[in-house]
Amino acid sequence: MIKDAMNRRQSLKLMGAAGLGTMLSASGLPVFAGGASAGRVVIVGGGFGGATAAKYLKRLSPSLDVTLVEPQPRYITCPFTNLYLGGIRTFETLWHDFTELREKYGVRVVHELAEDVDVDRRRLKLAGGEDVSWDRLLLSPGIDLRWGALEGYDEAAAEKAPHAWKPGEQSRLLRRQLEAMEDGGTFILVAPDNPFRCPPGPYERVSMVANYFKNHKPHSKILILDAKDGFSKQGLFMEGWREHYGDMIEWVGRSNDGGVMRVDADTLEVETEFGTVHKAAVLNVVPPQKAGFIADRAGVIDASGWAPIHARSFESQLVEGIYVIGDATQAAPMPKSGFVASTQAKVTARAIIADLGGDTPPEPSWVNTCYSLIAPEWGISIAGVYEVHDGLIREVPGSGGVSPMEADRSFRRKEAEYARAWYAAITQDVWGTRFAF
Template sequence: MSVNRRTFIGTGALAAAALSAPKVFGASHGKPKVVVIGGGAGGATAARYIAKDSDGQIDVTLIEPTRKYYTCFFSNLYLGGFRDISSIGHTYGTLASEYGINVVHDWAVGVDRDAKTVALAGGGSVPYDRLIISPGIDFVEGAVPGWDLSAQTKMPHAYKAGTQSELLKAQMAAMPEGGTFAMIAPPNPYRCPPGPYERVSMVAHYLKENNPTAKILVVDPKAKFSKQGLFEEGWNKHYSGMIERIGPDFGGDKVSVDPDAMTVTIDGAVENVDVCNVIPAMKAGHICEAAGLTDGNWAPVVPATMQSRMDENIHILGDASAQGDMPKSGFSANSQAKVAAMAVRGALTGSKVFPAKFSNTCWSLIETDDGVKVGASYEATEEKIAKTDGFISQTGEDAALRKATYEESVGWYEGITADMFG
């Protein structure tokens, strides 16, 4: 669908319903209005920081369809049996009660960039002076031949946590003795670069304890992947003979699936599998495309403020943004949210805006108390968010250091979720 700045962007009947509905949210008080779409690591953090640091000068509305948000980070630990599902679920009550944020549980289905309103699936619209969009990812249609969203109950992606995570774990538990778990890994760029390989580790941990003769087949279009040396060292140490990875040299980039037959075809060779976790190619959450803010699959931003390069009144955070060197991760989104919140407060209230600084760390668990990490610091240049320095765990580290790294990750999880949800 072609769009331009003077066109209301929406989706079919939902957009028509929103246009005709008389209800308008948050149109009182005369204060500047900030609307945040998406209640994850980027959106919830931005909403909270704007609300808590603006001394009541800004009205903040957070639009998020789910009443309980399940973090993708640490969802792999649920698959491995290190967390229960409730421990990665979070609600929005504190943001509403303690920070005065108007939390609207609905889908944002359109943005009128001229009128500065967001249309809701349930009818009505929300006006804004500044809009923050942090919708996470959606999947590229046709990325894995034979798979689309209608197949996600048979071949889960589990790359949006919650019910998909529970479904994949149930399928793992139902595998026959000696069965095969297959993963179709995604091409770059995608949410959480080490995520698929931590998932392989956690599935292997679960199977080692519950189905030790089972096999894991990883079909990967990439020649290399994040923390590869660390993961392969861990797999050889803890799960010898269980995991086989097929990269592009052996057809990992020529794969299709048949969800009904439960088969994976790799460069023409058909494999029967018992569970298939399909993680397709990704793109920015659909609202970015609907609002005309992408240049393809991702939404370009100004590094110093996270403003859209296509609309200065909109900021785009986290996985959806095309910003440069930062990986698409929860930590990155949280870091970017604080920069955007400061820029928004400065624009609307005249508060001081400091130079943007960003950081990220991604932890992964390979086996019990065997944690590894990678991370970096970043700064804003004219062209991109640029890496200034970095670090990564080393192969051959002793058990005490790996345990400390895992414990560090647990502390970080408690800290970031408190930073997001209050």
């Protein structure tokens, strides 16, 4: 017994020590000498899902030919955008580039828009005219906003009432509006119904805005008009809001007429389901969402607007040979978070390699941890470990959960510190970004 255990431990040690690639030849994967490719994998999207997949595919199987298609030369993360909006982090610290993927891992990174998918010929059409062919296609396209799903809220309206739910110019616009707002104004955030990207995101956002108001515009108010009757980590958020911001933040759920039906971006007014009109000084509308555009072109989304996937591999249920990960998928109970996209990428990288090698991948295991900051030194978290059970994804019974209520200040401070450390770690893991410590 003891001897066997030691043998296994030693074997694990050797395995870990030798790095990831060795595992795969051990599991029968083709690692060809002389530069022959073990297969061509094309990835669309350079975010948490796509960039992680590119890196781990190459780490797991270096002879794979991996192409990453991402139009932007640098990726701006959604996580921590709220800290920028609250003025406690610069925008530049949210930028990450693809140098490590290109130079260290030998990923071909193409900065073009993926325009169309030819499923039969297994080719991805780029906006520049090039066709890239694949043996396996991995889509990690994130979200698109459903323009017009909320009456009056289209792309033009977003120039006046920003969503800032896909970071970039929209984030800067919202920050400028908050800076320009007079003390005593009302910031209204319109929160969507499930499912949407980053379930705690709207509530962290108002927390960070409240922190900014408290220090710079203390007479201002914040109103959340919500299409739901409850939200992620609700008890913890409300406890933190009372502690730090008194009655500055008011949350109105759907059953108390929080459901917004119409937006007037010119007057910054919103009208609720039962006809109440609210006027904002700064209006932030987080509209309903769907899977990113290319998922639609590939035919992997259903009537819900999201991509149904096979739980074990995240191969599309609708198109063979195409894998989908991240926010674009129907992977509940896993939330649409950057952390989840990254953990899905790792499991799916393993599944794709097994698929190419005619092999069986290990039993999947995913993990998520979502930190939210309520104040700079007041963090809360939700965590979960996920598995496949009876063909469906579920949280491992007994695992996961949220931070305790009524924890002391040092607990909250520690989770705030871990939130910042998490951001440094995941951006190192995904893009190779190095923050100074």
